[in-house]
Amino acid sequence: MWMPFVAPLAASGLDLRDTTTCRSCQGGPLPPSWPWRVEQRLSRSVLRTGNNWPPPIIRIVASLFTPSLRVLSLREQSQSDAKEFGDAGPLKTLKGSCSACELLSDLSALEGQRACAEWQQPGQEQSDYHPYDADYCMQSLCPVETAFRALHGCNGGGENENHGNVHGSNDCFSNAWPDIVSSMHCPVVGAAASVEETSVNASSSSSSRKRKSENNRRSKENSGGSDGKDDSNCKRIKEETGVGAATPEAKRPNKRKEESADASKENDKAPKSDYIHVRARRGQATDSHSLAERVRRERISQRMKYLQDLVPGCSKITGKAGMLDEIINYVQSLQRQVEFLSMKLAAVNPMMDINIDSLFGGREINPTCKSASIPMIGMSSELLDQSYLQFGSLQHDMFMGSSDLLLRPNVNPAAAVSDTSLGSCLNVNGSSVWNTNLQNVYGVEFQLGRGTALPFQSLQGNLLPNNLKMEM
Amino acid sequence: MQVTEAFKHAFLKQMLLGFQASAVSTKSMGFQERKNAIKLSADVAMAVARGSRKWTRGLIAGLSEERQNRSFLRLILGEQYESLLKPCHSSWKIPRCKKIVRRSLRVCWRKQKKNQSGVLARTLVEKRTQELKRLVPGGESMDGSSLLDETLDYVLSLRAQVDLMQSLLTTFEASKLSRSGWRLKGRGKAKAYTVVAWEEHVLWRKYMRRR
Numbered sequence: 001m002w003m004p005f006v007a008p009l010a011a012s013g014l015d016l017r018d019t020t021t022c023r024s025c026q027g028g029p030l031p032p033s034w035p036w037r038v039e040q041r042l043s044r045s046v047l048r049t050g051n052n053w054p055p056p057i058i059r060i061v062a063s064l065f066t067p068s069l070r071v072l073s074l075r076e077q078s079q080s081d082a083k084e085f086g087d088a089g090p091l092k093t094l095k096g097s098c099s100a101c102e103l104l105s106d107l108s109a110l111e112g113q114r115a116c117a118e119w120q121q122p123g124q125e126q127s128d129y130h131p132y133d134a135d136y137c138m139q140s141l142c143p144v145e146t147a148f149r150a151l152h153g154c155n156g157g158g159e160n161e162n163h164g165n166v167h168g169s170n171d172c173f174s175n176a177w178p179d180i181v182s183s184m185h186c187p188v189v190g191a192a193a194s195v196e197e198t199s200v201n202a203s204s205s206s207s208s209r210k211r212k213s214e215n216n217r218r219s220k221e222n223s224g225g226s227d228g229k230d231d232s233n234c235k236r237i238k239e240e241t242g243v244g245a246a247t248p249e250a251k252r253p254n255k256r257k258e259e260s261a262d263a264s265k266e267n268d269k270a271p272k273s274d275y276i277h278v279r280a281r282r283g284q285a286t287d288s289h290s291l292a293e294r295v296r297r298e299r300i301s302q303r304m305k306y307l308q309d310l311v312p313g314c315s316k317i318t319g320k321a322g323m324l325d326e327i328i329n330y331v332q333s334l335q336r337q338v339e340f341l342s343m344k345l346a347a348v349n350p351m352m353d354i355n356i357d358s359l360f361g362g363r364e365i366n367p368t369c370k371s372a373s374i375p376m377i378g379m380s381s382e383l384l385d386q387s388y389l390q391f392g393s394l395q396h397d398m399f400m401g402s403s404d405l406l407l408r409p410n411v412n413p414a415a416a417v418s419d420t421s422l423g424s425c426l427n428v429n430g431s432s433v434w435n436t437n438l439q440n441v442y443g444v445e446f447q448l449g450r451g452t453a454l455p456f457q458s459l460q461g462n463l464l465p466n467n468l469k470m471e472m
Numbered sequence: 473m474q475v476t477e478a479f480k481h482a483f484l485k486q487m488l489l490g491f492q493a494s495a496v497s498t499k500s501m502g503f504q505e506r507k508n509a510i511k512l513s514a515d516v517a518m519a520v521a522r523g524s525r526k527w528t529r530g531l532i533a534g535l536s537e538e539r540q541n542r543s544f545l546r547l548i549l550g551e552q553y554e555s556l557l558k559p560c561h562s563s564w565k566i567p568r569c570k571k572i573v574r575r576s577l578r579v580c581w582r583k584q585k586k587n588q589s590g591v592l593a594r595t596l597v598e599k600r601t602q603e604l605k606r607l608v609p610g611g612e613s614m615d616g617s618s619l620l621d622e623t624l625d626y627v628l629s630l631r632a633q634v635d636l637m638q639s640l641l642t643t644f645e646a647s648k649l650s651r652s653g654w655r656l657k658g659r660g661k662a663k664a665y666t667v668v669a670w671e672e673h674v675l676w677r678k679y680m681r682r683r
Contacts, residue, residue: 006588289579303620310627324600327623329608334630341637342514346507
């Protein structure tokens with residue numbers, strides 16, 4: 001029954017049996033380390049919990065682990081870098097260990113079918129295991145979880161489906177321990193579902209981003225489990241079978257799970273907690289200092305990315321110091337540009353003989369009252385519409401008329417008011433289009449003002465050649 | 473922050489109001505005076521249009537340090553002026569508990585002992601951060617990430633300011649041209665253009681020499 005399970009593995013070209021030999025597959029001695037260690041851990045956990053699990057259940061549980069881990073390792077290899085699991089000692093040996101192979105044969109056909117179904121749906125696998133590419137530390141999680149996750153994920157199932165499947169599998173187990181196993185399944189499945197969700201979340205957003213809802217969801221899943229006792233059992237098992245390199249990681253999510261399980265009610269009631277939950281990355285220190293620092297660093301790097309998009313010509317530069325240099329240069333040049341433009345405006349103005357009072361109809365300045373001023377500007381453009389209808393575009397009217405209006409003090413305020421006319425005059429779309437409307441009218445003259453669309457460096461350079469051009 | 477229509481509207485409106493308030497159109501002002509007045513009104517317009525941010529407050533506080541600007545600011549801002557000026561920006565310091573600071577320093581020091589390689593990079597970054605703090609108004613009292621935030625905002629607003637001033641400039645210049653070129657035809661218009669261009673060129677040269 002398990003041959004179809006094994007065959008695809010061989011067909012995919014991956015040799016899982018390089019480290020060990022499997023009794024059922026090839027016929028050789030098993031590594032003493034792994035199953036024994038797991039069994040020891042399990043027994044330890046059993047003793048700790050005080051549950052008198054019958055010895056056979058330990059093997060069953062171990063067998064539950066095996067296919068998942070094998071599946072896990074295969075997927076890892078097939079996916080991307082195996083370094084996530086590279087330094088997982090026990091996992092390596094797991095690849096070949098098929099002591100579970102004989103045990104697997106004892107298990108229900110359901111699991112085998114599920115596994116086969118998985119292999120037939122590679123597409124789904126890919127999507128399911130995408131989270132493994134993330135920095136998300138999956139190793140700390142219970143392998144059973146991952147197995148269930150994989151299996152149920154393939155079915156595209158939500159939690160209900162999972163539960164349904166699990167309960168269906170109970171038939172396969174003998175009556176001696178259906179309750180325990182089923183109850184063990186439930187929280188595991190619940191956790192698996194939550195893990196799935198959270199891992200999907202991790203794939204969508206960076207793992208170290210602060211997430212408050214994650215905890216809430218997980219706490220809900222955990223509280224949805226049947227037995228608190230079994231819950232803690234499951235957690236302990238997770239702890240024990242977690243890979244050594246990731247034990248601190250294992251402890252953190254477990255700790256958080258326990259906290260969240262304890263405070264689940266509070267979490268549900270008050271989802272907007274003050275705490276910011278951060279997931280520790282694999283292989284990194286987990287004390288609060290370094291976490292906070294890492295969060296701060298990521299924030300800063302995110303801001304630097306925005307600035308990189310903003311400042312022209314910064315896409316090639318990496319590193320904080322260079323980027324800051326560019327930003328400083330840009331800000332300085334923009335400030336200089338403002339000064340230069342103000343100088344030019346000052347030069348233009350008196351020759352202009354601007355009579356802005358007329359533009360505003362002699363109204364008092366009331367900056368807080370926005371509606372007062374905008375109508376004035378709108379009014380002027382409206383008037384110009386009436387007086388200069390011969391010209392085509394509205395923008396041209398406003399523009400032409402403004403100069404005349406400025407000279408002629410008599411202004412009859414129009415009844416209707418629209419500041420959209422002003423808006424259309426000055427800006428059609430985007431930030432670089434202050435002048436497009438005027439561009440139609442004054443082509444040559446517009447060379448001077450077209451610096452808006454050009455990068456800042458060339459603005460001042462552009463003016464000079466334009467001037468020279470016109471002098472000729 | 474996105475440069476929205478509303479922002480540009482408010483900006484332009486404030487700028488024109490500022491021009492009127494400072495009476496730049498009268499011929500009595502000298503060139504430098506007029507230039508300063510225009511720049512002042514442009515900056516204030518930018519700050520007002522943006523709303524309440526750290527850099528806008530810092531900017532207005534910095535502008536109000538000079539006495540000649542204060543009347544103008546009071547006129548433009550009205551009652552907001554006093555409220556903006558209450559906390560003096562230079563004395564803004566992030567309140568830090570000494571114990572925590574000491575502890576964090578100890579942790580950093582312990583880390584530095586292990587990691588000597590990044591010292592040079594860190595000093596460079598720190599130097600540049602200091603310089604950026606000087607550039608961005610109100611930047612001294614900000615920490616790293618908020619400084620970058622404010623820089624982002626400030627850069628966007630500066631860009632909008634430059635665009636606006638350029639469009640105003642072209643409007644004025646073109647209208648002047650049209651006025652002068654109203655009666656001229658053909659070559660006359662070209663002459664008018666060249667006159668303006670030449671004046672600009674002179675200004676440009678003056679500006680560059682000063683730089």
